[in-house]
Amino acid sequence: MDALTATLALLRLEGMGPGRYWQLLDHFGSPVAALLSLPESLLLKLPPRAQTQWREFSRCGEQSALIAWALAERDRCADAGVELIHCGEEDYPRLLAETSRPPPLLYVRGARAALQLPQIAVVGARRASSGGLDNAHAFAADLAGAGFAITSGLALGVDAAAHRGALKAAGVTVAVLGSGVDRLYPRRNAALAEEIVAGGGALISELPMNSAAEAANFPRRNRIISGLSLGVLLVEAALRSGSLITARLALEQNREVFAIPGSIHNPLARGCHRMIRDGAALVETSADIVGQLGGLLAEPQADTPSHRPQLERRQLHLIDALGGDPRTIEQLARDTGESAGELLALLLQLELAGLVEQLPGGYQLTPQGAAYLQHAH
Structure with a gap:
């Protein structure tokens, strides 16, 4: 019996988990020795099924159901x-190995x-705004172009947008699952998972084959996402969300945490604002992240005026009036002097330009619009 088989057998015992596994390794020095000599004091803390499994192993050895x-x-x-990568192997991710x-x-x-x-993790809300999805896609594409692998959780919303942004830039992306790697969740992202693998990326999990996606799995998944990464970018997150948990885990693991600020009227910006108050770096462009992490491999290409549409004076005035927060038609009419009908026509033109x-109840600039406003000044 080798170390990999012994580790699989130990983790098969219900109630074992990484915490108890590493306690055993600290005491016995190897998974084979730990499996052969499981202390009675620990065994009694495990559920009855695990006790039965181990006692059968102690009688039957390699002919037991556990080893089978x-x-x-x-x-x-x-x-x-x-492939199975055992912690301690040379190609086990170094940063993840350094976590508790x-x-x-x-x-x-x-x-x-x-x-x-x-790796840089990009995480955020499943029900993100269109602006949040655009930011996740654009930041991931830029960071992938700068040589980083983009790590996320294959969830709907920000996760999927980040994976797609990396793929669009012909970069590498890694999806960490809260299910077995052969049982994709959510099913709507199954095609995306295949694109990730075909693009030179990877799907990873700590869960056995055919494991279902259960609520208890996702905090474990989140610690892997942050543990793999040099830093975590929080795009949009409510105050109570898995994405915010990932960002907090990153701080505990001494990783860099970056957050994109948003409107004070957007509930999904509150998690980002909380993290900025708690020490996350406020970022406006991918260059902010690349610069802080040492500018690995290449700088992302900056937006240039040739990539931006040419606007008329009235359209520019309306961009200025929109500023950084959502605005109603009434507010825009007051600030621009345009009639409601004229404003709707101008806003439609700007929508079509992206x-x-x-x-609901108003308009706001997209990330591209905000960049245009910044360059205009």
């Missing part, structure tokens, strides 16, 4: 093209070499 499961799991991985009680095993589908690239978006 571990060997079958290795076969399932081989059949599915999934890292996952003893990683299941990897795709390019395991992707885990050796410098500079303005409509909200």
Whole structure:
């Protein structure tokens, strides 16, 4: 029996988890020794099913059901093209190994070499605003172009936009799952997962094959996302959200945390603002992140006037009037002197140019619109 089989068997015991696993390793020095000599004091803390499994192993050894499961799991991985990376192996991600009680095993589908690239996590709300999705996509594309792998959780919303931004830039992206790597969640992102693998990225999980996505899995997934990364970019997040948990875990793991500020009227900006108050770096462009992390590989290309549409004087005046916060038609009419009908025509033109978006009860600048405003001044 080798260390990988012993680790699979130990983690198969219900109630074991990384915490107890590393306690055993600290005491016994190897997973094989820990499995063979599981202390009675620890065994009694595990659920009855785990106690029965281990006692059967202690009687039957390598003929036990526990070892049979571990060997079958290795076969399932081989059949599915999934690799197992054991903590302590040379290509186990270095930053993740430095965290407290890292996952003893990683299941990897795709390019395991992707885990050796410098990574930046991009996380945020599942129900993000269109501006938030645009920011996630644009920042991820720029950062991937600067040589970073983009790490996220394959969720709907910001996660998916970040993965797609990296792929659009022909970069590498890593998806950390709260399910088995062969049981994708959400199913709506199954095609995206295949694009990630085809693009030289990877799907990873610490959970066994065929594990379902359960609520308890996602905090564990979030600690892996932050642990893999040099820094975490928070795009949009409510005050009570998994994305905010990921950012806080990153701070605990001594990672850099970056947050994009938003309107005070946007509930999804509140998590970002809280993190900025708690020490996250406020960022407005991807260059802010690249500069702080040492400018690895290349600077992202800056937007230039040739990439921006040419606006007429009245359109520019309206961009100025919109500023940084959502505005109603009445407010814009007061500030610009235009009639409601004229404003609607101008706003439609700016929407088609990708500079303005409509909200319930008003309008606001998109990230491209905000960049245009910044360059105009």
